[in-house]
Amino acid sequence: MEVDIHDLSDYFSKINFSVVDIRRAIIEPGTKRFGTVTSPFPGMIFPLRGRSRMFFDGVPYDMEPGKIFHGGPNTPLDKEVLGQSKWDFMVVHYQVYGNTQGLAPYALSHYELSPGHNSRINDTLYRLYHIYSTEGSLSCLRAKSLFFIILDEIFTCASCRLHNDSRELAEKAAEYMKNHYMEPLTVPEIAKQYDLNSKQFAYFFHKHKGLSPNEFLIKYRMRRAKDLLCTTACSVAEISSCVGYSDPFYFSKLFKKQTGVSPKLFREMKS
Numbered sequence: 001m002e003v004d005i006h007d008l009s010d011y012f013s014k015i016n017f018s019v020v021d022i023r024r025a026i027i028e029p030g031t032k033r034f035g036t037v038t039s040p041f042p043g044m045i046f047p048l049r050g051r052s053r054m055f056f057d058g059v060p061y062d063m064e065p066g067k068i069f070h071g072g073p074n075t076p077l078d079k080e081v082l083g084q085s086k087w088d089f090m091v092v093h094y095q096v097y098g099n100t101q102g103l104a105p106y107a108l109s110h111y112e113l114s115p116g117h118n119s120r121i122n123d124t125l126y127r128l129y130h131i132y133s134t135e136g137s138l139s140c141l142r143a144k145s146l147f148f149i150i151l152d153e154i155f156t157c158a159s160c161r162l163h164n165d166s167r168e169l170a171e172k173a174a175e176y177m178k179n180h181y182m183e184p185l186t187v188p189e190i191a192k193q194y195d196l197n198s199k200q201f202a203y204f205f206h207k208h209k210g211l212s213p214n215e216f217l218i219k220y221r222m223r224r225a226k227d228l229l230c231t232t233a234c235s236v237a238e239i240s241s242c243v244g245y246s247d248p249f250y251f252s253k254l255f256k257k258q259t260g261v262s263p264k265l266f267r268e269m270k271s
Contacts, residue, residue, distance in 0.1 A: 003111045009155040011106050012148075019143040020093040022125075022132045027052075027087040032080040038071045041093040042107040045069040046125055049088035054079040056110035063089070066117045068154055072108040090125060092147060115157035124149050169194055170208035173201070177217050181224060182244050187213045221245070222258045229267045236263045 020041050029050075038056070045054075045063065052063045055078040056071055062082075063069060071077070081087040096107045115121065128146040131139055173190055190213065191201030205213045221243040228239045240251035255263050 003106075003113070005113075005155055005159045007104060008106055009151075011103055012151055014103060015100055015107070016097045017094045017107075017144075018097070018140060019128075019132075019147050020095050022090060022092045022129050022143075024048075024090045024129060025088075027081050029081050029084050029086060031087070034078040036077045036079075038073060038075045038077050039091075039093050040073050041095050042073050043071055043091045043093040045071065046090045046092070046121075047088075048090065048122070050085040051082040052079060052087045052089070053082055059110060061110070061112055063087075066114065068113045068115060068121075069110070070106070070113070071110050075110060090129060092125075092128070092150075094147070113154055113158050114161055115154045116161055118153060118157055121150055121153050121157075124153070166204040167208045170205045173205055173213065174209060174216060177213070178220060181217065181221050182242055184244060184246070185217060217244075218254060218258065222255055225251070225255060225263065226259075226266065229263055230270045239263065 046068055047063045047065045049065065054061050054063060054069070054071075055076075057076050061069055094107075100107070124146050128143060128150070131142055131146075173194065176190065176193070177185060187202065188198045191198050194201060196204070202212055205211075205216070209216055211219070225239055225243045228234055228242060232239075234242070236252060237248040240246075240248040243251070245251035245254070252263055255266070259266060261269065
């Protein structure tokens with residue numbers, strides 16, 4: 001399931017839930033277990049050491065420290081320990097109460113979060129693990145409070161990493177368009193290079209550059225066209241081809257829309 005960090009944060013702020021248990025497991029290298037199912041309760045898996053691959057309902061997740069995973073209840077599960085180290089992890093199970101109609105089914109789904117390495121998450125997780133054995137309402141309240149601290153830290157860190165990653169992506173995409181503006185570029189083709197669909201790519205690009213990918217590319221091409229009109233004797237058709245447009249009439253239409261004058265008149269004005 002694709003996860004929006006802000007939607008997920010909003011989801012946990014609205015639901016009524018309690019921590020059911022927190023468990024720790026250390027599994028030997030090479031161990032494989034197939035044909036199992038997850039707990040009757042949804043849970044978050046926190047890798048502490050080593051690496052593992054788990055398949056939730058056939059969907060693979062490579063688990064390692066710095067990442068956190070969510071599994072829905074009663075989901076088909078296959079798993080294997082990777083590498084030569086022991087696989088050490090904790091899982092926090094929780095129960096949702098009441099009506100969640102109208103909210104995304106996050107408690108029933110499997111997904112991955114990437115907050116990165118964070119000592120506060122681990123420290124709070126160990127505190128939660130330590131008090132879990134304590135009985136009574138105070139322990140239940142403390143467990144939920146600590147889990148909220150963990151969730152808040154996860155969402156904050158994951159959101160920051162996503163922001164930084166998307167900024168870097170936008171800068172790389174902009175540089176790519178500057179280097180390949182003379183080619184017949186399309187947004188779907190560029191987005192595919194970054195393993196995104198067109199909508200996702202356009203969202204991140206606009207967020208950091210203030211323009212859609214198409215707007216950015218057109219503006220850059222028109223800037224290059226202006227340079228060529230002023231510094232060369234190339235025909236409009238030749239310049240159109242040089243800046244990535246096979247149709248000179250379409251190029252002239254775009255140029256006039258961007259500058260207010262035709263390419264021919266622009267050249268005359270600058271001569």
